[in-house]
Amino acid sequence: MKSTFTSLFWIFLFFLKLDGLEAQCPTQNLPTTTNKGKFELDFKGTKYTVDGVATNKITVCTNSTFTVTDKSGRTGIYYYFNTTRTAFPAPTANYILATNRTFTTPATPGQYILIQVSYNTTTRTVNAYVCQPIEVVAPTINPKFTVSSCAAAQAQINIPTDPSNDFDSYTINWGDNSAIETVTKAQIPLTAKKHTYTNNTARTITVTGKKAGVLCDGISTQGVTPNGRSVSPTLFSLTVQDNDTIQVRYIGGNYSFDFYQKWGADNFRIVKNITSSTPALNTVKIAVKDADKEQYCYKVGITDACPRTTFSDSSCTIPLQIKALDKRNFLKWKTLTYPKFISYRIAKNTTTNFKTITKATTDTLTDRPTVCGTTYSYQVVATAGTVQTLSRTISVIGVDSTKPPVITNILVSVEKEKVAITATIPTTQKVKTYTFYRWKNNKLESFNAGGNGNRVVDDKSSPNTQRECYKVAYENGCGIMSDTSSAFCPSYLTLEGVGIKWTEYQKFPLGLNAYYVEKLDDNGTILTSTKVDKNLKFEPDPATIDPTNPIVKFRVKALSTNNLVSYSNEVLYAQKLLMFMPDTFTPNSDGINDIFEIKALFVKNFKMRVYNRAGNVMFETEDYKTGWDGTYEGSTVPIGQYFYEIIASDHKGETTKRVGRIEVIY
Template identity: 25%
Template sequence: MLYCLRAGRVMPMVKFCTRFFVLFWSLLLLAQRPAYAQAPCTDTPNSGACFQVYDAATRLPITALCAGQRIRLRDCSGRPLDPKKTYYRLSTATVCTFAEGDTVTTLTVPATPGNIVITQNTPNLLVPGTGIIFSRTLRVYAAPEPVFAVATCAPGFVQVSITDRSYDQFTVQLGNGTPQPATVGTTTYAVTSGTTTVTVQGSYTAASLCSAARTISFTPASTPQVPQLKQLTVSGNSIEFQWNSLQTEYKYLLEVADAASPGGFRQVANVPAASTSFTLPAATLPGCYRLRLTDACQSTGTRYVSATGCTVQLSATSADGRNELRWTTGAAATGFEITRNGTLLTRTGAGTSGTYLDKDVICGVEYTYRVAAIGSGVTSVSDSRILKTASTQIPPAPVIMASFDLRNRVELTTTAPASPGSAMVYTRRQDGTSTVVGTTSGSKLLDSLALVSVDTPPCYTAQFRDPCGNTSTASATVCPVILEATSAKDNTDAVQLRWSALNEATTATYQLQLLGPAGQVLRAQTVSGLTYNDLTPPPDRQVLRYRLEATLPDGGGRSYSNVATVTRPLRVVLPTAFTPNGDGLNDVLEIKGRFITTYRLVIQDRNGQEVFTSTSPAQRWDGRIKGATPVPGVYVYRFEAADELGQPFVQTGSVTILR
């Protein structure tokens, strides 16, 4: 018998529904299928209907469902119902239409979470031919894997952070241990050696059978080691830290001493465990810092902290050409190292402060200083201090020496140290006139004189100006020796020499030197006074070059005079006649003279024809022309040569061949 709902009651279709469903009934009969009511469906009131929901796997009664769960439905009304006439359907609302297959009592819960309505359709045994509609609304819960994370800690601990928002109750199982209740949040657990997994199961209070579990494996951390802080260097308001390699499975905190903080230290930064250096901007200065190992479980406390390194505060001042450094630090150091321009300057002893006076500096020059405190494993380097050396002291007067070089230039040399920014000012006084001849940053200057006279020798002074602008007094006056050389007026080969005194003094000793063309000393002799006559100059030297070497007593220095020269004239003598007759007397024409080195002699006959040429004294003319017997007569010659200085010499004349 099939049923339909009319006026709130389910009635046998053959008795009550004929007028309303004749056509529908005919179609159902043709199809040989049960008929379904089409009117709005509600539960039959006061029907006494009842059914229970069970988990198909555990056969336990349930009041909430899990997505995808297999359930079994069982009538609990106590009525003797025919299972073949008891229908069930799962939907989103109460239904009144059923199919033949809806008598199955084992169903699968849909995968979509939310509310679901289970409707039961059973015969009304009190009113044969009528049916009863009864429904129950149950909650369907999803069962995803719970969301959580695992963090390794020091050996013996693991941290579990449950962030799942689906379930309302959880258990945590460590390895193969017993599951223990847990809640959303972060919890640290003690674990036994060998434990490498954490399993979290989530479930619902209203649907305890609806649950899911997830397992995460972890690698236990190695035994923690004390971190090794090696160095901290201040740079402006930042500090750069350096340390040895860290253990990447742990966390590291950079801390600064703070009496108001618990434990006396305050965290200022988290340090990447993979780093060996770290720069802290806007650092607390001065300050004492340490590196602390910790883990997610906070299980290590303060057992693993590095040695403490305290910053070094450095100040620098300059006065009177000296640089003074002062420094302090917050912890006693075993010693301090002072560097200047990146180079170690000195080391000092232990303590928490110190001073150093740098005297080896040059006024006006900038220097960069740092001080490093050497501690027990930690080196603390101060910020750099750039300091320009200052002074108002007048530098000492320089010592100057004046001497001529081989090119007759006055070479001025001073002993004052040349330094960047310093200058040496040279002044020449000659014949009552003073002239600044030059300013140089070095210790040498060349002065070329257009006029040199023994009677008005040049004299020089020098003043040193340091980089701070302080100028010394003038040096002692120095006057190089001026030497003059002239040929004797009696037409002899003698040379008369006179000179001015070195530095206008009479205490110097003099050595007269005769030089070659290249400046080499050919002859030297000691002379006295301020004059000398060289009676025996070398006969083979056309140009005589003289120089005086003047030496002051007691190592006062050595100076050279200018090179004074005497050029003797080149002389050539040719006979006016010769007799090439073979008697052995005056048979050839030969050249005689002095200072002749290279020449050219050309002889021509009266027709202007060239009859003889000679370029060497060994080439003498015997009067023959092309081997023929000499022809008496007058011949003209032209003699060309150059002296030692390269000046041309030309002489012409005639020579007669006699029988």
């Protein structure tokens, strides 16, 4: 025996389980009956006196308690629990010092024994001994109940009518040290019995069923973790998609969602239920009638098991009506009357924040000015609390009864020997059709009427032979025709003497910057460009004559102050014929001045004859590069005077006749 037990008497309660066997007490040889121990066992008010070694068993229930009180009058009483043994267990471990003791029975039914001993730790002898077999039995039936976790740290139980619930009364232990509650048989079925906890810590709820004449009470337990706070649904947005459909967006979760709708004078009523959804944004569509005129209000509710229903903020749709009036659009919508109203935001076309209104009772907006024929799209987005409400996007076409302004920006230019006309309208106008006019002899001749393009080429124009002028009118988006514009004319370029001249360009809206004379080759490549400011004439500089180009083209470029360009017609400019004839030559074959040769530029056609004094033809040629070598019929002519006659024409077709004399010297 360990020293810790010195000077003590031990009484041990030995509580043993015997698998499938009756409980048996081990024998302990004591000298006389005076050495017997004695105790009283109290189970549910029934008291049993035990002394010596008992053979009868006492029946108790699982998960219950009984009390042992010493009746031996001895000191140092110890109790001992352990499995049954055929030999007396030596008091060396698992001993409990207690004169009186309350014990809890195990949860497993079975056969057990209870031993009380008195032990002298000094002499290491047992002075008293008593043993009692005990049978632990389970209840024949346990109560049935359900438990639900609720918001706001609540839980509730339901005890239904059931064959398992055949008890006279019940007790409910909520597992939080609160008072035990009693329920009578008459209160069954017990529905939605609620209990509020101080926090959301996990608890174990125990329901005990008691019945007269039944030894063991039925006991059932269930765990519960009450919700710490109420779960509120979130209505995110309402959108009128079309006249028959409203889209509701909400924050979902593992709950049952009820969608409440209010229309006209009706109260809110459930129109749709969603049993579960994702925790993110969810979308549901609700069929309605005439959403463009009728206002529908919505809120979302979540009902828990208690049942407790929490609601989202509510909001209503915004039926939007738009009328296109003269130079303006008129918007009207149904307002929101909720105290959480924040603003109306008007979206126009691609501008999401065209106008913001913070007064809840405002229900109209006039948008001006509008352009005839232009499409305008509007949407009203209202914010109330956490909810956005979006009207349907409605489009109208702008209306304007005013006659559209006259076109003042028209560009006319010669392109490939035809006149191209480009009309640019004011940005505030929408064009349906254009009508182009030729302006000749103060008369209008329409062409390309009713087209929708702002640029045409007049195939019947003749800008190389005359000045061409044009006017333009247009029909706006509302079908109203503008007045005809003033006349616009490209410059008309002609030859004049040794130069060129042209008419004034009519007209650039922002004025003329300068004219440029451009010289082109036969391929249209610009050879030179000469700025002549606002002059209307130009003479080429003889120093710039290119002997390789007897013919060049000229055109005039008109440049506006804002860099618009108009070209005139092109003219052919032939270089003036140039010839040089010597008055003597020496055909003596010394290689010096042996040939009577004409020096010429820009000759297209040429014919020359040489005569003697008798008028006989000595030489003739049609190539100015072929000269006379001073012979006639193979013989050298005599010295003296001879006469020539030259007829030549240039590339313009102008003919030049020259006559003169030439001296032959040897």
